[in-house]
Amino acid sequence: MDTISGFEQRMEELGANLTPEAKDLIKMVLKSELVSRFSDRSQLPASFAEKALRVAKENSTSGDPL
Amino acid sequence: MKFISISLRNWRSFHGENQLEFSVDPERPVTLILGSNGSGKTALLNAFTWVIFGEFTEGFARHNDLINHDALDLDPGDSAEIELVLTDSGKTYKVHRRVSPAQQANGTNDVSVTLDGAINVEEAIHQLIPRALKELFFFPAESFSSAKVLQDPDKQALSSSLRIDAAIRTLLAGDVYDNAASDLRASVKSAALKTPKGLSNAAVAAAGADYDQAQAELVEAQEQLTSIPDQIAHAEAEAAQAEQVASRYDPDSIQAFNKALEQKKNEVLNAQKNVEAANELYVQLARQAHSHFGGKAIHAAIKRLDAAEESGMIPPRIDSKVLDHTLSQEKCALCGEELTPEGTHRVLELKKHVADSTTAVRGMEARTQLKNYLKTSGSSLDQIRTDTTALAARFEDVPAPAGDADLAYLRATVKECITLAHRMKDRTESSLELFWSDAPEQPTQNVVKIAIAKREFLNQLENRHATLQANLGGLKHTKNAAFKILDAKSRDSKESTDRINAIRLIEEAREFFEAASNGLTEYGREDFERAINETYRDLVRKPYELRVDSSFKLELVAEGTERRIAASQAENVLLLIAFLGAIARLAPKYQQIRQERAQFRKVGAVETSSSEGFPVVIDAPTSALDEEYELEVIKALPELLPQIIIPVSAKSVDKWEANQERIGRVFVMELTSKGQRDRFTRWGGKDHVYSLSHDTIMTRTRIVPIA
Numbered sequence: 220m221d222t223i224s225g226f227e228q229r230m231e232e233l234g235a236n237l238t239p240e241a242k243d244l245i246k247m248v249l250k251s252e253l254v255s256r257f258s259d260r261s262q263l264p265a266s267f268a269e270k271a272l273r274v275a276k277e278n279s280t281s282g283d284p285l
Numbered sequence: 286m287k288f289i290s291i292s293l294r295n296w297r298s299f300h301g302e303n304q305l306e307f308s309v310d311p312e313r314p315v316t317l318i319l320g321s322n323g324s325g326k327t328a329l330l331n332a333f334t335w336v337i338f339g340e341f342t343e344g345f346a347r348h349n350d351l352i353n354h355d356a357l358d359l360d361p362g363d364s365a366e367i368e369l370v371l372t373d374s375g376k377t378y379k380v381h382r383r384v385s386p387a388q389q390a391n392g393t394n395d396v397s398v399t400l401d402g403a404i405n406v407e408e409a410i411h412q413l414i415p416r417a418l419k420e421l422f423f424f425p426a427e428s429f430s431s432a433k434v435l436q437d438p439d440k441q442a443l444s445s446s447l448r449i450d451a452a453i454r455t456l457l458a459g460d461v462y463d464n465a466a467s468d469l470r471a472s473v474k475s476a477a478l479k480t481p482k483g484l485s486n487a488a489v490a491a492a493g494a495d496y497d498q499a500q501a502e503l504v505e506a507q508e509q510l511t512s513i514p515d516q517i518a519h520a521e522a523e524a525a526q527a528e529q530v531a532s533r534y535d536p537d538s539i540q541a542f543n544k545a546l547e548q549k550k551n552e553v554l555n556a557q558k559n560v561e562a563a564n565e566l567y568v569q570l571a572r573q574a575h576s577h578f579g580g581k582a583i584h585a586a587i588k589r590l591d592a593a594e595e596s597g598m599i600p601p602r603i604d605s606k607v608l609d610h611t612l613s614q615e616k617c618a619l620c621g622e623e624l625t626p627e628g629t630h631r632v633l634e635l636k637k638h639v640a641d642s643t644t645a646v647r648g649m650e651a652r653t654q655l656k657n658y659l660k661t662s663g664s665s666l667d668q669i670r671t672d673t674t675a676l677a678a679r680f681e682d683v684p685a686p687a688g689d690a691d692l693a694y695l696r697a698t699v700k701e702c703i704t705l706a707h708r709m710k711d712r713t714e715s716s717l718e719l720f721w722s723d724a725p726e727q728p729t730q731n732v733v734k735i736a737i738a739k740r741e742f743l744n745q746l747e748n749r750h751a752t753l754q755a756n757l758g759g760l761k762h763t764k765n766a767a768f769k770i771l772d773a774k775s776r777d778s779k780e781s782t783d784r785i786n787a788i789r790l791i792e793e794a795r796e797f798f799e800a801a802s803n804g805l806t807e808y809g810r811e812d813f814e815r816a817i818n819e820t821y822r823d824l825v826r827k828p829y830e831l832r833v834d835s836s837f838k839l840e841l842v843a844e845g846t847e848r849r850i851a852a853s854q855a856e857n858v859l860l861l862i863a864f865l866g867a868i869a870r871l872a873p874k875y876q877q878i879r880q881e882r883a884q885f886r887k888v889g890a891v892e893t894s895s896s897e898g899f900p901v902v903i904d905a906p907t908s909a910l911d912e913e914y915e916l917e918v919i920k921a922l923p924e925l926l927p928q929i930i931i932p933v934s935a936k937s938v939d940k941w942e943a944n945q946e947r948i949g950r951v952f953v954m955e956l957t958s959k960g961q962r963d964r965f966t967r968w969g970g971k972d973h974v975y976s977l978s979h980d981t982i983m984t985r986t987r988i989v990p991i992a
Contacts, residue, residue, distance in 0.1 A: 224808070224885070224886060224887065224888070224889050224890050225808065225889055226804045226805075226807075226808040226884075226885050226886075226888055226889045227885045227886050229800070229804060230800065230801065230804065230885045231885075233796075233797060233800055234797070237793060237797065238790075238793065240790055241790055241793040241794050241797070244790055244791070244793075244794045245794045245797055245798075248465050248468070248469065248794060248798070249461070249465065252461045252464050252465045252468070253458075253461055256458070256460070256461055256464070257408040257411070257412075260464060260468060263468045263472075264468045264469070264471035264472040264474075264475050265472065265475045265476070265477065267468060267469055267472040267791065267794075268472040268473070268475040268476075268477040268478045268787070268791070269477050271472070271478075271787035271788070271790045271791045272477050272478065272783060272784065272787040274787070274790060275783045275784070275786035275787040275790060276783050278786065279779060279782060279783055279786065
């Protein structure tokens, strides 16, 4: 059986405490950063803010606390 | 990854086409390039960094003088070009860079990249060999004495001048995590999440403003903390280099040189002052010239007036009214005596000349003025005599003028002084010029001052870093507290609540990426520590252990103990080579991990070996070593990596040849130059041209394969 590395264990514990919305945002951010790794990233902060606000509004409309 | 070949055309001293094909046999991993000083070893190293990154190593001079001069003499429009061929994971990359005369003047060039024959982007090469590795994989000879990797026991330095942490994060695409954290920090400041102005609820508006400010201060500090380590590394490299330059000169010899220089300059200054003084005195003399020419006439005039008075030629000074009264009263108006007929006759005679009394007065007045003039000009002349005496005293062979020397004599003396002053000025100026030309390498105190200033700047950066680190916790606390207050006050407003929740979400994501980036550094440190202990053991057969701290500085201890070992100069060189070897071995493993996106799973548990590693070019790794260590390193270098390219001078060629079973290719950088003599180097039982003397060629290098 492969032993889990210290780094992996740490990140798994951190991930386990993330809300589903945060995980969703993290996936979006990671994908955007990989695509834009060697090109212009100047629009990314605004796009991340808009995504986070959209998720927050959807949750408040549905009554789910974030 | 393997380098296959590099082709140079008109690159610096390499006139025309030159090519190197590297050994790719892992059993014979060394490509040896023999070249004398000035043959272009550093230019060859920079051929790699320029073709890959468009950049140069530290200390490489004349960045806009890349095209070979002989080529430009034949065709002023000719260009310099380099092409590097390499393979990685079964793919062939070619990167070609070209610079024309106009481009070299403004620091630009043209680059093209192909991947398996198809055009690709420059970034394809940088994904293989990131910029963060430039200083590590293309290692100049100067860096062996200036690069700092060992901890200084007397102070806690923050980071090595070789940014291993940056190299590791780049290889693992950790810059993606860093960028994510940075962009998420910036997203909180974006328009969508900013506290809007003109909120009707003043409490929410105030809390929002407080939060915005706390957030901005925290982001500012975090961004500075991100950028300062690079600044510190650069400053440390500059300070080390400046200290190395300053240390080459004995402070006593600097002081003696400066003293001698000061003396020479003062001699020139004094000589100039003598010239000025002599010229000024000559002008004074010229102003007094009239007195020289007029003086004799004035003396003669005064004598004539005196003679006239003595001989009675000057009319008596008697008023005519007195004589009229005497005649009318028939008695002397002055003494009262009766006027006799003879007396009357004399008075009548006097009366005839008395009309000339004004003339007499004028004559007397003129004589007085002339005498006064002589007195004044005599004073001026006395002063000039004094000044001339003082001037003559400055010159050995000029006698002082006599106390009554006239203007003509004084003029001759001053003229002689002027001639001598000019001669002395010429002599002292020549002496100063000769002094400078005889001691071209002598520095002024500036070398030491520069070193001190650079170290001081580094200290300031390190203090700033420490301050930022210390304040970070407080800034985070302040921001979190402001956020809590804003959250509490926003409950009544849906819009504010949505904004708060979005910020909370962004913070959560940002913390995840920061943990990922920090983890790459922390666990990468473990991999690096493991790798460098292996490479160091391969090079140095001693019971030493290397510990790598959180800033990637190394500590050398006796194995299994806490006892620090003070590394000798040779051991420091070996440490650097081990350092480079470790990261070159880690590089392909990390590349693989990046491609698999297995950073969390595998980093921290990476094993390395000499059979897998990126190629490195190390310029003259053995030049600073004594014979004992040199032999050890020559034997150990082929064990380090599967491909290693080594430009080196031929002075130890016999030691390299003793290890020839591990050397796959050998080249000579044949130097033809006015300053060289005809020399040969021996390899494989044959003599090969090493350098050639030539009457007219300044410097020309040709790459010749000899094995």
